[in-house]
Amino acid sequence: MDPEKMDVVREEAISPSNEPIQQNQVFHKEPLHRDPHGLPVIPQPTAHKDDPLNWHPALKLSVCLQVSWLALLGPLSAAVANPSFVLMSHTFGLSVEEASYELTVFLVCAGVGPLAVVPFANAYGRRPVYLLGNLIAAITNIIAGYCDTWAGIMITRVFNGLGAGAVIAMGAATICDLYFVHQRGVYMGIYTLALTSGAHVAPLLGGFIAQSLGWRSCFYIPGYIQLGTFVLTLFSLPETRYSAAHRSDSTPYLEQTYFQNLVFKRSKAPGRRPNLRDFYRPFEMLKLVAILCPAVLYMACFGYGTVLFALTGAKLFTTLYGFTTAQTGLMLSIPLLLGGITGEFSAGWVTDWLSNRHAKRNNGDRLPEARLTAIYGALFVPVGVIIEGVCLSHSETVSWVGSAFGMGIANMGLQIATTTIYAYATDVSSSAEISTIFNAFRQIFSCLISFYAIPFAERIGIQYAWLTFAIIVVILLIPVVFLKFQGPKWRNLPSQKPPL
Known part of the structure; x- marks a missing residue:
């Protein structure tokens, strides 16, 4: 895409209605906006202050951090109970594997639920989804603690997954609402780091909570935190869905205030009610x-870079190393957290740098595949998985430190892969369905691990x-490497055009 040839009026980055702008609409011409390098920004913002692209950087960052916190809170609230699978199995007379199925149910529902929610978010706004989804997750967690x-x-896990999953699936779309393409790597990295770290912070808390207060507290304590977050976001998280498609000369445009973005006043997008196609658009x-x-x-x-460890750690580290519940929580938390943070230092800003470097060398052409140079960092995932597997197999002679090192390496690769893939995919198409697809694939695949690992x-x-x-990850990396070199050619094929 040549930014100089783009219509200077911004088309909606994530279309709530997925309807093309009518050709006979007349728009005001606006000056071409450029980034600090002098290159045209993508997408071009409007002249309106209520366009999220024009919001003050502090407000943008506030929204980004709130959305990231919500993305962290969903997996965290679900995974706090992971170190207590042994305790739960004793309470209900189950095996440890059967106790882990409560997490499996959450993963399935968190993956499938957003497929039905996103069409409504596209039509009526993202803010109601954030608030209602988090509220449902909070209430069901509190109820679970008293079951x-x-x-x-298991019933509470179903509704908890539906609520938390809907919240998680909106994050990448909101980042696209707020930031230009040349900025998205950094802020997408903040979001994805929170998304992957929630399940890693959870065992750090869950191990000590379960050991000191019992497994029930692993449910209702996160529930009360989510309830408090609901109150906070009710007054501080504005609507970011925006469209300039009705800015014709004959149509008056009334900007919305910050307060109007908090009271569910419907924005000026070319809205319509969701139709049947909206529900299967992600599959298109x-x-x-x-x-x-x-x-x-x-x-x-x-x-394999995080869920594998969460679903197997309680049994393996208890059996092989004699860990207590608290020690298991530490093991499933600290190595993965350190690995994720280290990985992000080599991900978000790096993909932005790669994209900007390519644009400067090619007259402002921001090629999405430029970001994929960073995807080689995904190789740390199979390396770390192999290290942990070898160390666990030789647990009689190898310290648990080796397993912790392998887990950290694997999660470092996961974080690099996550940020790179999200940034690349949203460059290809800023559709809200992208995040939904990734969420569904991630959750459904992860839930199956508990049955066979x-x-x-x-x-x-x-x-x-x-x-x-590890071999599976390497094999699946190969097509993405080919995308780096053949992606522009493939994307120009008629069959590869994103659906409207």
């Missing part, structure tokens, strides 16, 4: 190689099971 039956626990995006291949790689990196390891050995998982 006396396993059936009650799967025809795009530039979306499908990164989505498949991302689900494998996420599943331990049985597979018991059959062929941990070392070879983990090696198999």
